Amino acid sequence: xxxxxxxxxxxxxxxxxxxxxxxxxxxxxxxxxxxxxxxxxxxxxxxxxxxxxxxxxxxxxxxxxxxxxxxxxxxxxxxxxxxxxxxxxxxxxxxxxxxxxxxxxxxxxxx
Amino acid sequence: xxxxxxxxxxxxxxxxxxxxxxxxxxxxxxxxxxxxxxxxxxxxxxxxxxxxxxxxxxxxxxxxxxxxxxxxxxxxxxxxxxxxxxxxxxxxxxxxxxxxxxxxxxxxxxxxxxx
Numbered sequence: 448x449x450x451x452x453x454x455x456x457x458x459x460x461x462x463x464x465x466x467x468x469x470x471x472x473x474x475x476x477x478x479x480x481x482x483x484x485x486x487x488x489x490x491x492x493x494x495x496x497x498x499x500x501x502x503x504x505x506x507x508x509x510x511x512x513x514x515x516x517x518x519x520x521x522x523x524x525x526x527x528x529x530x531x532x533x534x535x536x537x538x539x540x541x542x543x544x545x546x547x548x549x550x551x552x553x554x555x556x557x558x
Numbered sequence: 559x560x561x562x563x564x565x566x567x568x569x570x571x572x573x574x575x576x577x578x579x580x581x582x583x584x585x586x587x588x589x590x591x592x593x594x595x596x597x598x599x600x601x602x603x604x605x606x607x608x609x610x611x612x613x614x615x616x617x618x619x620x621x622x623x624x625x626x627x628x629x630x631x632x633x634x635x636x637x638x639x640x641x642x643x644x645x646x647x648x649x650x651x652x653x654x655x656x657x658x659x660x661x662x663x664x665x666x667x668x669x670x671x672x673x
Contacts, residue, residue: 548601
């Protein structure tokens with residue numbers, strides 16, 4: 448397995464429900480970021496959480512980080528059809544500037 | 559403030575031809591990163607550049623691929639003698655500095671198709 452693995456690979460829920468996606472990584476990090484990618488499009492930055500932070504909120508998004516378990520979760524509350532997309536976590540290892548991405552979670556919101 | 563710009567958005571090449579992908583970072587950003595995404599996969603780091611310098615090319619294939627970020631003008635990712643396996647989406651990102659914790663802002667990508 449590789450740095451920044453998302454779980455589940457695919458998630459399908461009804462509009463209005465909450466969606467939770469998880470990410471695990473292997474090495475020590477400076478920060479962890481979540482991105483969204485609509486089909487055939489570029490990546491949109493959602494939220495960045497630093498290694499010394501445990502939880503962060505942005506609108507309907509809530510991100511947690513547990514450095515002892517090397518894992519993070521992204522919660523989207525009150526999901527909307529427009530939230531349908533792939534979601535990626537990305538980490539930057541200490542001492543490196545490059546981002547390491549997971550395979551992503553494909554989220555489908557059913558109306 | 560315009561975002562990261564990439565062109566072309568779509569590029570079709572025949573095997574053996576050259577592909578040139580361009581990236582203009584966000585205004586005020588002097589750090590550029592290139593990533594490649596194969597279908598149904600995450601992005602894989604290729605190269606990190608600052609103006610006139612390649613800082614980290616650990617993800618770049620050793621042959622046929624090169625990148626530059628000149629003092630003036632966009633960053634260029636160049637793929638010589640393309641093969642079908644080069645078909646992918648190539649994304650450029652930029653950041654204002656290289657300090658830990660900087661957000662990288664991505665462009666819309668160039669989708670390369672090799673026939």
